[in-house]
Amino acid sequence: MNLTKRRWVILLACCLINLCLGSIYSWSVFASSMADFLSNTTGVKLTTGDLAIVYTIANSVGPITMITGGWFNDKFGPKNVILVGGLMFGGGMVISGFATSVNFLIVSYGLISGLGLGMAYGSTISSCIKFFPDKRGLIGGITTAVYGFSSVILPPIITLIVNASDATVAFKAVGGVFLVVVCVSALTIIPCPQGFVPEGWTPPATNAGLGGVNKDWKEMLKSPIFYIMLLLLTCGAFSGMMIISQTSAVAKNLVGMSALAASTAVSVLALFNVAGxxxxxxxxxKIGRINTLAVACVLSVIGLILLYLTSEGNIMYFYAGISVVGISFGSFMGVFPGFTADQFGPRNNSVNFGIMFIGFALAGYFGPTVMRNVYATDGAYQRAFLISCALCVAGLMLTFVYRFVKKKQVN
Structure with a gap:
């Protein structure tokens, strides 16, 4: 099988891996049952809030192994990196099934699984981007979309296991399956040859990855374009991370929805995130990365204004708002892997995108924090929507700064 055909097999394998890795968004399904189990085990009453630190750490440590694992990926190929990441991610979940305390979960799920996730996820995205220089945007969108789609299809399956037993059994069963799927899929992935060009495609003369521009992380950090892109990603992902973190609570407190209706809102947001x-x-x-991101910033502003205008019982505005914000957030997550490869070249994209992903981590920390603090102070979410709206406008301005700096570099 030639590489032009085999790359589709590699894409399928990476999508299967990302479907497993995206289960991190299903943490809330585990949390309630695990809190009950640990309460009975320790004799100390625990809530899902007490376990939130586990999820926070699992998300926060990802960029560490995206960067370090990316270096190994670029030097030695993705197969071994994903194998190690899969062993850590799935193994960490299996070990979590033996947890006897919150600190145990912090180590097993927060650190071991979280670090494994970052290692494997960074390699799958980078590998696919390298094999599809002719479709970087689409492939980046598909591989990140599967990761997000996991939050739609896995929670019902995990819920069935939890309801039939408890979270400890679910951790062991699901973790074991993920370990096998990720590691077996990794065996099909090979390094992309430098300068690979798919059959039937002629690269444009200005293509960064095939036109001779392949910057390593040190060269990337010296470029002012990097800092513009990093800030743009932070601004663009802020609203999505803010809303996603508390969609259910916003549905209940802002609109007055029931718990069941609020869970539906979470699924709707996830679907539009994937579609975006x-x-x-x-x-x-077709129209360029920066133009697409500019449109995404405008859409986010519209969505946030709709949420700002939402009042109790106003379901239409609420659903329209979260849907548009979901599309906008998904746009940033889908476009940025290819955007980074376009700008700094595909050769070192594993490390470069890992560093760029810090922008997402910043949004992931500050977005939920702002939402939580504003609601605690005001008893309402409106001011948080306005803050996020201002950041989206700043993001839109950054797209023009990017064009200006880019044009100046060319001239």
Whole structure:
């Protein structure tokens, strides 16, 4: 099988891996049952809030192994990196099934699984981007979309296991399956040859990855474009991370929805998030990455204004708002892997995108924090929507700064 055909097999394998890795978004399904189990085990009453630190750490440590694992990926190929990441991610979940305390979970799930996730996820994205220089936007959208789609299809399955037993059994069963799927899928992935060009495609003369521009992380950090892109990602992902972190609570407190209706809102947001990743990735191949991101910033402003205008019982505004914010957030997550490769070249993209992903981590920390603090102070979310709206406007301005700096570099 030639590489032009085999790359589709590699894409499928990476999508299967990302479907497993995206289960981190299903943490809330484990948390309630695990809190009850640990309460009975320790004799100390624990809530899902007490376990939130586990999820926070699992998300926060990802960029560490995206960067370090990315270096190994670029030097030695993705197979071994994903194998190690899969062993850590799935193994950490299995070990979590033996947890006897919150600190145990912090180590097993927060650190071991979280670090494994970052290692494997960074390699899958980078590998696919390298094999599809002709469709970087679309492929970046698909691979990140599958990761997000995991939050739609896995929670019901995990819930069935939890309801039939408890979270400890679910951790062991699901972790074991993920370990096997990720590691077996990794065996099909090979390094992309430098300068690979798919059959039937002629690279444009200005293509960064095939036109001779392949910057390592040190060269990237010296470029002012990097800092503009990092800030743009932070601004663009802020609203999505803010809303995603507390969609259910916003649905209940802002609109007055029931718990069941609020869970539906979470699924709706997830679906539009996935749709945004694929559609924006495809569109960015046609109209350009920066133009697509500018549109995403405008859409986010519209969505946040709709949420700002939402009052109790106003379901239409609420659903319209979270849907548009979901599309916008998905756009940033789908476009940025290809955007980074376009700008700094594909050769070192594993490390470069890992560093760029710090922008997402910043949004992931500050977005939920602002939302939580504003609601605690005001008893309402409106001011948080306005803060996020201002950041989206700043993101839009950064797209023009990017164009200016880029044009100046060319001239």
């Amino acid at each position: 990743r694929i559609s924006a990735g495809y569109i960015s191949d």
